[in-house]
Amino acid sequence: MSKPIIILLSSFLVSLSSFAQTIQKIPLDGNRWYQLTNAEKGLQQLTDGDLYTPVDAQYDKIIPLHESYYPLLKGESMIIQSVRFYDWVGMSSQPFVLYIIDSNWTRKPIASFDGSKYDRWVGPYPNRPDIIQLDTPATNIMYLMLVSQNDYPSEMELYGTYKAPLPVTTVIKKKNPLSGLLGINGYEWNFSDARTDPFSIDPIRLKTVKQFGGFRHYMDWQKLEYRQGSYTYSPTRSGSWNYDAIYEACKKEGIPVLACLKTLPDWMLASYPDNLKDNENNPVFYGKNLSDPASYIEQAKVGFQYVARYGKNKNINPALLNVFDSSRFTGDEINTIKIGLGLIEYIECENERDKWWKGRKAYQTGREYAANLSAFYDGHKGSLGTGVGVKNADSSIKVVMAGVALASTDYFRGMIDWCKEFRGFLPDGSVNICWDIINYHLYTNDSKAQRGIAPELKSNNTNADSTAKAFILNAAIYLNNMPVWVTETGYDINPGSPNKAIVVGNKTVLQTQADWLLRTALLYARNGIEKQFFYQLEDDNTGSPKLYATSGLLGDALSNRPAADYIYQTKMQFGNYVFNQSLNADPIVDEYLLNDTGKMYVVYIPDEKGRTGVYTLQIGNADSAYIYTPTAGASEMTVSKFKVNNGNIIVNASETPVFVKPVGRSGGNPTTVTGIQLFPNPVKHSITIQGLQNGKQQHLTVFNSIGKRVSQAITTSNTFQMNMASLPTGIYYLEIRNNDQKQTLSFIKSN
Incomplete structure (x- = not known):
């Protein structure tokens, strides 16, 4: 025209x-x-x-x-x-x-x-x-x-x-450990064998979960409240799972848990006409007003009961609590009331409340979901009575909004405005919000090509990078830099899935899945996302072309796929590092810090064509550098040592990220930092620290590469020896601290 x-x-x-x-x-x-x-x-x-x-x-x-x-x-x-x-x-x-x-x-x-x-x-x-x-x-x-x-x-x-408006709140990038971006989604059966003993923790299954930086527990309401008003945990009335044991094992092993309460119990679903029955419907009795917080009181009650048990608050009236305390058969375990076990810090109210593909029966607008959350959070500011709302059980519990399926800030902005209208403002002038963490889901794929795409690429008018930036920016503008999480992301491996990883060059689909998942975590670390959880630990249906059916990071017999190896190796070697700055866009070069001093760099090509390249990395006065490459089928990354030339090292970049760690002088020569020498370096047995302040008490602490303390001593002498013979091979850090200063030096433990 x-x-x-x-x-x-x-x-x-x-x-x-x-x-x-x-x-x-x-x-x-x-x-x-x-x-x-x-x-x-x-x-x-x-x-x-x-x-x-x-x-x-x-x-x-x-x-x-x-x-x-x-x-x-x-x-x-x-x-x-x-x-x-x-x-x-x-x-x-x-x-x-x-x-x-x-x-x-x-x-x-x-x-x-x-x-x-x-x-x-x-x-x-x-x-x-x-x-x-x-x-x-x-x-x-x-x-x-x-x-x-x-x-x-x-x-x-x-x-x-x-x-014009006043200047908006500045985005504050928080120091989030990389391990927090390496979480996993899963279920009760990822801890226990349903075929043999669902009540006991299987050490083999527990070991697979320990590989990740956190566990998002898909928890069906039906298991907690099999019969309305009667609650079960250990064992659950549906399935005989032992939530007490699962959460205790996670706490002992240092696995942060996000409990995601989802789906309708059978007694609520029974209120729906047969043609509308779906356990992922909106969490209300049929016909209830979705805009009224009181419509969600049943869910707010089960939230109170759950947090009263697994939160930190021990000062709860037992008369408010109820359990199914009868045996089902001879020898059956019996539920008992427990208060303030201190096992859960985060709870997510529902999962993907914007399920548009299921119709209005399973879709809430942002304003309707805010009404839902207001009941769940604190019983709509306490107006729904006692024993309602998770904050009334434990004020320290963190409420995570349901991860939205459509990764748009529109949804939570509607939630904010409902809170302005119906919850008002706090004394400091901020909105009385009824959640603590923003949450969304994003699977990077191309709907036209019917496949997954590399996380850095753009398709369907969005990409992971721009979406993360939008969420972080809106969190700053409207919610004073509230934390942002991504609780679902992943790729299928079945060639018929519209979210499948693809063969790239000489890499298999499994290797591509591993590359893309690790790069997704690094992308979110770069943007300031606090936590991320991969979907998911095991396949829903191995061999099925259905969407998300083959997203598992484990294969047959609980064996690691390359993605699990890459994630575990990254967590163990660099999990305590935090993103500091980006140095280059293609190849991507990001700098990370450990305890604000030790540096590490990540280098990779952000593509899906099998591209390679080189990058000259400036690493200052280090004598050499170790380059760590994620390796399928191994418990540790492959490590290569390279000499630094005039403060530079040439890194061969590919679509698999490599991690570069500068170190001091090698061989038997000492490493010198402000007059202090460590030798020999690498060390096999004992390392000597020379140049300490004579007569002044100094604390010596050795940390491994993930920041765990492995040895410590106190000395007042100029020279001191520490026995390193029992330590595994790897990179370690010696922290020297007195009343005046603190400094950190690195060394290598060899065989």
Whole structure:
């Protein structure tokens, strides 16, 4: 179609000329709109200045006639005196309506658009299209709101007076250990053998879980509350699992647990008509109002009971607690009331509450889910009675919002605004939010090609990097840098899956899966995501082409696939390091720190073509460097030592990340830092520390490469020896500390 000639009526031109002399165009940031439905694309085109590219209608939205919000930021204000829309593509019978929401949460329509005047600007009233001035100026504006179905004007402009917002909160990158990005999703049967003894912990299964940096426990409500009001944990009434033993084993082994409460119990599901029965429905009795926190009281009660047992608070009235305390058969274990076991620090309320693919029965808007969370969090500020809400069982428990399936910040921004309206503000002026951690899911794939893609690449208008940045930025702007987690990501290995990893060069699908998962963790570390959990420990259905059926990091007989090897090796060797800065984009070169002193670098090509390259890495005054390469089928990375030349080392980069660790002088020569010498280095038996401050008490502590203390001593002499004979081979760090200073030196233990 040729570019049209814009024809404006003379009266409209006079009106526009007059109003332009007295008022200004109000600037609108198209990225600030959020939509209260499962819209994958934003509304940026509505205010981008392009008259002839319409807003994407997205016809498959779960809520067709939906609301979109534009919150004004702190210090920002506007008075709208005139509105105009560009009519380019025509409209259906459902008009587009612009509202304002004032400080009393009153919604007021101020303009509408019906698309009846093709290829021209029109005003706010369809029956008076040439007049753009509002009959009454819109004032006291807290939000702009749109209500629309499938059609929008191609452009919207507002005119009036405007005051810009105050500077937004700065993004604060937290120091998150790399091990926190190496978690895994799983179930009760990843700890116990259901075929033999579901009540006991299987040491072989426990060992597989220990390889990861955390465990997200998919926990069905049915297991906790088999019969309404009667709770089971050890054993669960459904399945005979021993949650006490699972969580005790995790705490003993240092495995952080995120308990994800999900699905409906049978007694609640029974309230649904047969054609709507699905245990992933919204967590309410059939017919309940999804916008009312009281509708979710049953879930808030089971949350209270669970946290009273596994949280830290021991001062809970036992009369509030109830367990199924009868035996089911001779010799059966019996549940007993336990309080404040201190085994769980995080609980996630539900999983993917935006299940649009299951229809409205399983989909909550962000505002509806906030009502759900308000009950679960603290019994809607205590209004739902005693024994309701996890914070009323343990105020220190951290509530993680359900990981949203559509990785868009729209969802939690709707949750924030519900909290503003119905929970209000705290004394410090912040919103009374009913969750502690933002959470989303993201599987990087190409829907057109029906396969997974490398995490750094872009497809379907999004990618992992830009999505992470958006979540971190919005967490800063709206929630004072609330932590952000990603609790599901992964790739299938079956060639029929639309989320499959692919053969890259001479690498197998399993090796590609390993590369991409490790690089996903490194990408999120770089962006400031605090924790991440891979989907998942074992396949749902080995051999099935179904989506996510073969995402397991373990294969037959609980054997590691390469991905599990890569994750375990990274956790053991570099899990305590924190991201510090990026030095290069392609190849990616990231710098990590240990205890703010020891450095490590990660180098890799962000692609899926089998590309290789070289990078000259500057590592200062180190004498040499060890390069660690993740290795399938091994318990440790392959290590190679290279000499540093004028402070530089050339690193061969591929699509498998390598880790570069600078070290001091090699052989029998001493390493010198501010006058202190360590020798020999590498060491086989005893290492000598020379140059200490004579007569002054100094604490000597040796840490392994993951930051665990393995030896310590105190001396007041100038020279001291420490026996290293019993230590495994590897890189170690000696911390020398006195009242005046602390410094860290590295050395190598050899055979």
